[in-house]
Amino acid sequence: MSRRKSRLKNAAAIAGIGATEFSKDSGRSELQLALEAISSALEDAGLQHSDVDGMVNFSMDNNPANEVNRYLGGDHLTFFSRIHYGGGAACGVVHQAAMAIHAGVADVVVVYRAMNERSQQRFGTGVQDRPPVPTTENTNYGWHSPYGLLTPASWVAMQARRYMHEYGATSEDFGRVAVADRKHAATNPKAWFYQRPITLEDHQNSRWIVDPLRLLDCCQESDGAVAIVVTSTERARDLRQPPVLINAAAQCMTNDQMMMTGYYSDHVATLPEMGIVAEQLYATAELTPDDVQAAIIYDHFTPFVLIQLEEFGFCKRGEAKDFIRGGNIEMGGGLPVNPHGGQLGEAYIHGANGISEGVRQLRGTAVNQVEGAEHVIVTAGTGVPTSGLLLGIDEG
Amino acid sequence: MSEPERLRPIPAITRDTQFWWDGIQERQLLIQRCSACGNLRHPPGPMCPSCHSLDWETLASSGRGEIYSFVSFHHPPIPPFDVPNLIVLVELDEGTRVVSNLPGVPSDQVRVGMPVQARFDELEPGRLFLQFEPA
Numbered sequence: 001m002s003r004r005k006s007r008l009k010n011a012a013a014i015a016g017i018g019a020t021e022f023s024k025d026s027g028r029s030e031l032q033l034a035l036e037a038i039s040s041a042l043e044d045a046g047l048q049h050s051d052v053d054g055m056v057n058f059s060m061d062n063n064p065a066n067e068v069n070r071y072l073g074g075d076h077l078t079f080f081s082r083i084h085y086g087g088g089a090a091c092g093v094v095h096q097a098a099m100a101i102h103a104g105v106a107d108v109v110v111v112y113r114a115m116n117e118r119s120q121q122r123f124g125t126g127v128q129d130r131p132p133v134p135t136t137e138n139t140n141y142g143w144h145s146p147y148g149l150l151t152p153a154s155w156v157a158m159q160a161r162r163y164m165h166e167y168g169a170t171s172e173d174f175g176r177v178a179v180a181d182r183k184h185a186a187t188n189p190k191a192w193f194y195q196r197p198i199t200l201e202d203h204q205n206s207r208w209i210v211d212p213l214r215l216l217d218c219c220q221e222s223d224g225a226v227a228i229v230v231t232s233t234e235r236a237r238d239l240r241q242p243p244v245l246i247n248a249a250a251q252c253m254t255n256d257q258m259m260m261t262g263y264y265s266d267h268v269a270t271l272p273e274m275g276i277v278a279e280q281l282y283a284t285a286e287l288t289p290d291d292v293q294a295a296i297i298y299d300h301f302t303p304f305v306l307i308q309l310e311e312f313g314f315c316k317r318g319e320a321k322d323f324i325r326g327g328n329i330e331m332g333g334g335l336p337v338n339p340h341g342g343q344l345g346e347a348y349i350h351g352a353n354g355i356s357e358g359v360r361q362l363r364g365t366a367v368n369q370v371e372g373a374e375h376v377i378v379t380a381g382t383g384v385p386t387s388g389l390l391l392g393i394d395e396g
Numbered sequence: 397m398s399e400p401e402r403l404r405p406i407p408a409i410t411r412d413t414q415f416w417w418d419g420i421q422e423r424q425l426l427i428q429r430c431s432a433c434g435n436l437r438h439p440p441g442p443m444c445p446s447c448h449s450l451d452w453e454t455l456a457s458s459g460r461g462e463i464y465s466f467v468s469f470h471h472p473p474i475p476p477f478d479v480p481n482l483i484v485l486v487e488l489d490e491g492t493r494v495v496s497n498l499p500g501v502p503s504d505q506v507r508v509g510m511p512v513q514a515r516f517d518e519l520e521p522g523r524l525f526l527q528f529e530p531a
C-alpha cells in the first residue's frame with residue numbers, strides 16, 4: 001500500500017512562480033503579499049488573472065481563497081481546497097492542484113503561502129493554550145504544554161535527541177546542514193542571509209535554544225509570499241516558460257501520526273511518513289534516488305534534514321551524518337541540498353519558496369545552478385502529516 | 397499593580413482524557429487499557445487501534461521508567477518556567493511513554509536510559525503535576 005503508484009505522473013506541470021521579497025517586516029498586509037505573489041506568478045506563466053479557476057492554500061495561511069479571489073479580479077473558481085498541518089502542506093497544495101487538473105475540475109490552479117510570520121505572528125514564541133477550548137487538536141498540546149514543551153524547536157529537539165542516541169549523530173553533524181544552507185544563501189541575492197555565510201565554529205558557538213538545538217539549527221522567521229501556477233502539461237507547453245513537470249506528488253500520514261510530538265510510537269528517531277512519501281514519489285515517477293540531481297529538503301530544524309536524507313534513500317538509516325560530510329550536500333557535492341539557502345538561509349515561507357527553487361533548478365535559471373539538473377526532490381514540513389514532489393524537465 | 401503570576405498552561409481536557417488528569421490530582425499515574433484486548437495506550441483516546449473496542453479501563457502505573465529522550469529548554473523564556481527547563485520523555489515499565497519534567501537535575505547529568513520514578517508535586521496551590529526524579 002505504501003508503495004502506491006499514482007496516475008499523476010507528468011499529468012500536470014508548474015507553469016509559473018512568483019514571490020515577494022523576503023524580509024523581517026514586509027510593511028503590508030498578508031493579503032497584499034498573497035496578491036502580489038500571485039500576480040507575479042501569473043505574469044511569469046504568461047497567464048491572465050481570469051485564467052485562474054482553482055486555488056489551494058495552507059490552512060495556516062490567513063488569507064482564504066475567497067478573500068484573495070475577490071481582489072484578484074479574475075473569474076469564479078470551480079476548485080478550492082486547503083491543506084492542514086503547517087508546513088506539511090507545502091507540497092500537498094501542489095498535489096491537490098495536480099489532482100484537480102488531472103480530474104478535469106480545474107485548468108489553472110494557483111497555490112500560495114503569504115505570511116508576516118516575523119512581524120505579525122511568530123510561531124516560535126510558544127503555544128499559549130490558556131484557557132484552551134477542548135478540541136481534539138488542543139488536547140494533544142496538553143500532553144506537553146504543562147511541562148514547558150511549548151515551541152516547535154522544543155518539539156523537534158525531543159526527537160533529535162533520540163536520533164543522536166540511536167545513531168551517534170552530534171551537534172556538529174546538525175551544524176553541517178546549517179553551514180551548507182548559509183553557504184548557498186550567501187550567493188543568493190534574494191536570501192535574507194545573502195553574503196553572510198557561517199562556519200561550523202559559528203554554529204557550535206551559537207547559544208542553545210532547546211538543547212540539543214542551537215540557534216543556528218533553527219530556521220529564521222520571515223515575512224513574504226510565494227505563489228505557484230499549476231496547469232496541465234499540455235497547456236503548460238504553450239505558455240511563456242518551459243514547463244516543469246510534476247513527475248510525482250504525494251502525501252502521507254501514518255496510522256500513529258501526531259502533530260510535531262511523535263514520541264509514543266516505535267519510530268521516534270525516524271520520519272516514516274516522509275519515507276512513505278518518498279516511496280510513492282519514486283514509484284509514480286518510475287525513478288530512483290540515483291536519478292535525482294538536487295534536493296530541496298525542508299529545513300525548519302537541521303536534524304530533520306538528516307533523517308529525510310535517509311527516508312529518501314540517499315543514504316542508509318543513521319548514515320546521514322557520514323553522507324553530509326566533506327561538503328557532499330553543498331554545490332559541487334554529490335547531492336546539492338537547498339541551493340537557494342533553504343529556510344535557514346533564504347527565508348521561512350513554510351516550504352513554498354523551496355518549490356520555487358526546484359522550478360528554477362529545472363528551468364536552469366537558479367542563482368546557484370546545479371549543472372544538468374533533470375529531476376529534483378522537494379519536501380514539506382516534517383514531524384507532521386507531510387508531502388513531497390518529484391519535479392522534472394520536460395522531455396516530451 | 398504587579399502583573400498576575402503566570403501559571404503553567406492548563407491542558408485541554410476532553411471526555412476521553414479527563415480520567416488521566418483526575419488521576420494526577422489523586423497522585424496516580426494512570427494508563428488507559430483496552431478492556432477487550434488489554435492493549436495499553438497513551439495518550440488516551442476513545443477507541444483501541446488494535447481491536448476497535450470502545451471499552452476501556454485504567455491501570456495504575458508503578459511510576460517507574462527510564463528516560464527515552466530529553467531536552468533542556470533555554471529560549472525563549474516562557475513564564476512560569478525557569479530556564480533551563482529539563483523536559484523528559486519517560487518510557488514507563490509498563491511500556492507506554494509520557495512527557496514530564498526532571499527538576500533539579502543538571503542536563504549534563506541526564507542520560508537516555510537513566511532510571512526515574514514518578515512523583516506528584518504541588519507546583520501551584522491546589523494543583524498537582526506529574527514530575528520525575530532519579531530512581
Ligand SMILES: [Zn+2]
Nearest residue numbers: 430433444447
Ligand atoms: Zn483492544
